[in-house]
Amino acid sequence: MDRSLLIHVTVLLGLTALAVTSAPAAEPDSARQKDLIHLVRQDCGSCHGMRLAGGLGPSLLPEKMADWPDDSLVATILHGRPGTAMPGWQRFMDEAEAGWIVARLKQGFPALP
Amino acid sequence: MRALLIAASLALGLSACAGTPALRGTGDLGVVIERAAGRVQVVEHSQRTALGTVEGLGDLSHAHVTFSRDGRYAYVFGRDGGLTKVDLLTRRIDRRIIQAGNSIGGSISQDGRLIVAQNYEPGGIKAFDADTLELLADVPAEYAPGKFSRVVGLADIPGQRFVYALFDANEIRVTDFTDPRKPVTTRYPAGKQPYDGLVTPDGRWFLAGLFGEDGISLLDLWQPEAGSRKVLAGYGRGEEKLPVFKMPHLRGWSMAAGQAWLPAIGRHEVLVADARSWQEVARVPVKGQPVFVMARPDGRQVWVNFAFPDNEWVQVIDTVDKRVVHTFSPGKAVLHMEFTPRGEEVWLSARDSNRVTVVDTATFAVRRELPVDAPSGIFFSARGQRIGF
Numbered sequence: 001m002d003r004s005l006l007i008h009v010t011v012l013l014g015l016t017a018l019a020v021t022s023a024p025a026a027e028p029d030s031a032r033q034k035d036l037i038h039l040v041r042q043d044c045g046s047c048h049g050m051r052l053a054g055g056l057g058p059s060l061l062p063e064k065m066a067d068w069p070d071d072s073l074v075a076t077i078l079h080g081r082p083g084t085a086m087p088g089w090q091r092f093m094d095e096a097e098a099g100w101i102v103a104r105l106k107q108g109f110p111a112l113p
Numbered sequence: 114m115r116a117l118l119i120a121a122s123l124a125l126g127l128s129a130c131a132g133t134p135a136l137r138g139t140g141d142l143g144v145v146i147e148r149a150a151g152r153v154q155v156v157e158h159s160q161r162t163a164l165g166t167v168e169g170l171g172d173l174s175h176a177h178v179t180f181s182r183d184g185r186y187a188y189v190f191g192r193d194g195g196l197t198k199v200d201l202l203t204r205r206i207d208r209r210i211i212q213a214g215n216s217i218g219g220s221i222s223q224d225g226r227l228i229v230a231q232n233y234e235p236g237g238i239k240a241f242d243a244d245t246l247e248l249l250a251d252v253p254a255e256y257a258p259g260k261f262s263r264v265v266g267l268a269d270i271p272g273q274r275f276v277y278a279l280f281d282a283n284e285i286r287v288t289d290f291t292d293p294r295k296p297v298t299t300r301y302p303a304g305k306q307p308y309d310g311l312v313t314p315d316g317r318w319f320l321a322g323l324f325g326e327d328g329i330s331l332l333d334l335w336q337p338e339a340g341s342r343k344v345l346a347g348y349g350r351g352e353e354k355l356p357v358f359k360m361p362h363l364r365g366w367s368m369a370a371g372q373a374w375l376p377a378i379g380r381h382e383v384l385v386a387d388a389r390s391w392q393e394v395a396r397v398p399v400k401g402q403p404v405f406v407m408a409r410p411d412g413r414q415v416w417v418n419f420a421f422p423d424n425e426w427v428q429v430i431d432t433v434d435k436r437v438v439h440t441f442s443p444g445k446a447v448l449h450m451e452f453t454p455r456g457e458e459v460w461l462s463a464r465d466s467n468r469v470t471v472v473d474t475a476t477f478a479v480r481r482e483l484p485v486d487a488p489s490g491i492f493f494s495a496r497g498q499r500i501g502f
Contacts, residue, residue, distance in 0.1 A: 038465075042446070042464065042465075043358065043359070043421045045174050046174075046175075046358075046359045046360070046421075047359075047360065049172065049174050049175070049192050049215075050148065050149065050172065050174035050192070051172050051174070051192070051193070053172070053192075053193070053215065054215055054233070054234070055174075055175060055192065055215065055217065055233060056233070056263065056280070056308075056360060080356070085306075085308075085324060085357065085360065087356035087357055087358055088356060089358075091422075092422070112149060
């Protein structure tokens with residue numbers, strides 16, 4: 001492998017890691033936030049309940065979310081959980097948006113607009 | 114003075130009359146769930162109108178309704194464990210209890226005297242007096258010491274019995290409430306992760322749809338001692354499943370033309386099985402993951418709605434040709450549909466369009482649109498006369 005390419009890749013990886021750990025991901029704009037709130041309450045609500053208190057899927061209330069690290073919750077939202085009924089939602093949101101949802105769940109999720 | 118007195122008593126008499134409902138039957142009544150508002154609309158399908166609303170029913174996400182056999186009362190099961198007996202004529206709450214922490218529905222016994230709720234938390238079923246909602250029996254779905262399963266697919270069957278499946282325990286259970294305070298439960302093994310169930314309109318066959326594997330667990334309730342067996346096994350042919358963004362729902366409406374019409378899981382198909390041999394006879398490709406696969410009462414058509422993100426669509430399958438003959442969108446997020454008892458019209462709820470649309474099933478023409486706040490389930494009182502509803 002070309003050495004300069006290797007360095008390039010390493011630097012890039014480093015930058016990505018930095019971006020993930022230090023810089024807060026850009027917040028979705030307010031229109032997108034509304035869409036995400038609707039999606040979580042209504043469509044995640046099919047299994048987790050509109051009040052997110054649980055159903056076929058577990059409760060997503062703050063006291064239940066507190067024990068889970070953010071990155072594992074983001075991964076669950078994006079990729080699902082094999083062996084359970086939880087599908088991956090990556091077709092419908094990116095990592096930053098999933099992160100925004102996780103942060104809101106931990107605070108107490110906003111009501112429908 | 115005397116004239117005044119007479120006038121006053123007449124007025125009192127009139128106002129007393131205004132408090133009692135107009136004389137009418139209940140065979141054409143129903144309720145539409147306004148899921149976010151914790152409210153139901155009472156509707157009637159002869160004139161396609163809303164008669165009024167009843168509030169204060171709690172968390173109605175995944176609400177279910179069963180009816181008294183006289184057609185007067187709707188028993189509304191809320192996600193939060195609320196069980197509310199709603200008087201369709203006065204449009205008032207007759208009784209209301211909180212019977213569990215997390216519930217998904219219930220059903221009424223053959224003799225109309227028991228209401229049985231199916232619960233996720235605590236996992237199990239509970240029987241209540243249909244008049245008073247007094248708790249008569251608690252039947253936990255314990256499958257290992259201290260472990261309780263979420264209950265799905267509860268259906269009433271003849272003989273004061275109820276059949277249901279355990280999502281967490283891969284089991285079918287039948288509980289006999291002949292003596293309501295001393296229920297007797299029999300257990301049968303089922304396939305992996307039953308997600309819902311249905312009983313055929315004659316009360317003979319219980320089908321548990323499986324999420325954890327391709328197939329249906331089948332129990333012959335006329336010969337339960339023979340045990341359950343698996344049918345339509347391996348319908349996925351080993352192919353990778355598509356994601357399921359909403360779990361399908363099963364009920365006795367799946368039976369049409371001597372066949373069972375069932376949603377595939379993780380495949381955009383409706384599976385058709387012969388209702389004697391239970392062998393697959395066809396599969397019909399559809400637009401998305403089917404949620405409700407509902408036969409028109411005469412069985413000539415099967416109507417299908419879909420999980421997110423294809424939930425604006427509805428498709429109609431002709432059961433003779435076994436192909437889709439009509440595709441349309443009655444609004445955004447179509448959550449449910451309900452046929453009039455003889456099937457000339459169907460009511461469809463579109464949650465994100467805040468309306469219910471009434472469609473002629475012969476011409477597919479829209480007959481009426483009713484404004485409803487985020488509607489989900491639509492339930493007509495004719496369910497009260499059917500086994501398994």
